[in-house]
Amino acid sequence: MPPANTATTRIPATVVTGFLGSGKTTLINHILHKEHGKKIAVIVNEFGEISIDGQLIVKEDQAELVEFNNGCLCCTVRGDLIETLQRLQERTGDLAGILIETTGLADPAPVASTFFVADEVKNHIQLDAFVTLVDAVNINANLDQSTEAVEQVAFSDIILVNKIDLVDAKQLKTVEARIRALNPLARIHFTKNSEIDIGKVIGVGAFDLVQKLEVDPAFLDDHEHEHDDDVGSFVLEESRPIDLNRFSIWLNTIAQERGQDLYRTKGIFHARGFPQRIVFQSVRMLTTMRQDRPWTDDEPRASQFVVIGKNLDRDEFEHGFKQCIAS
The missing domain is CATH 3.30.1220.10 (CobW-like, C-terminal domain)
Incomplete structure (x- = not known):
């Protein structure tokens, strides 16, 4: 039997999460605009009947776009994600990375476990990092009202506190303290218009399975995520x-x-x-x-x-x- 692909030959995948309107699509476009010469596949998941964000993503020769609508990667269309990743893994050596933008209402854990429990995926694609964008203006309201917003911050490896130009220094310190209370280990960067050096979010090897299992021993268990019916x-x-x-x-x-x-x-x-x-x-x-x-x-x-x-x-x-x- 041939050996499974090693971490150095597997395609790195970056999952971009964040509550509704935090700046995920802007980050994706920022990365695709950069002159890095790398071919990147982009998977976009929207909570709705049509894809507005997919229409706004820059169509570049170096990018391939796959869209999932009217379902969430953490539950109803998770099988579609596995099928898409299977297709992309055939391009090992050609693709430099995979960017996955989840819906703003996604639970990150089921998405992450896909890379470890799905045999069709785990030998060829490596989960590189969970990058979560936080809206500095609305983060407190989002955390108060949404379980998903809390889960996204708590689960992330890298957090981009976005829209810092719209809050003052005191508000920003309050936001940072609340984030640290939920996730003391994540790397935090402060951004305006989701602009950041792509080397800080792509190919960083920040996802640590052992650490995630210490926080949540049932992380790899097969469990369904239920959205608020309201x-x-x-x-x-x-x-x-x-x-x-x-x-x-x-x-x-x-x-x-x-x-x-x-x-x-x-x-x-x-x-x-x-x-x-x-x-x-x-x-x-x-x-x-x-x-x-x-x-x-x-x-x-x-x-x-x-x-x-x-x-x-x-x-x-x-x-x-x-x-x-x-x-």
Whole structure:
């Protein structure tokens, strides 16, 4: 029998986690933009019916993109992850690494155990590190309201405290202390727009199975992760142009009324007066809107708006979104 691949020949895999809107896709794009000359496969998992983040990832010759929608890698589509990793392992020697972006509601442990309990994976792919992004603005609310946010911080090997430009030094110290209380061993880096030297997150060999088993002896056991049934997502689509002023006023009103339940919204809009796609993102009360690339002649101009939150009424949002259609 031939010997199993050693750690030096296995493809390193980096799992990028973090609660909704923490900056995971921005980090992926930052890594892909770097002139490192390495071929990297990117696996994106979204909590929703369509992939907005997948559309925003830069399509580079050095990257291969695989998307999983409407399911979570830690439970319902875990088999798909194994199948994809099997396909990628055939490219040992060609691929320099695999980046896996989980949904913001993923439990990291079942994802990590895939690399050790699945025979189809463990001999050819090495789990290099769990990198968790933390939103410095909303981390306290996220940790208070979400078990997944706590699990992501506690399980991580490397933590990027992101959006540091939006908080003051006192807030940042409070954030760091709370993170250290949950995870005293992780390496912490402070970032703006998820910008970091890729050598600090890729190929670092930070994942330590022995350490994880000391913290959680049942880590490798086969267990299912259950999401909060009150948390859900839906997508609103519209082919007619959207009036961005109406949209901003409408969503600001909802955020004022339902801010604690409205976790994350994001979308690509066909907006009146703009030849470019308009990318919109919000995390609780923090919103951004920017011009993206121009619409191409061979793609339909349409808006896709994803809403993620707790106890949200789709009909209410659908009615409000239709009021934002340009006259």
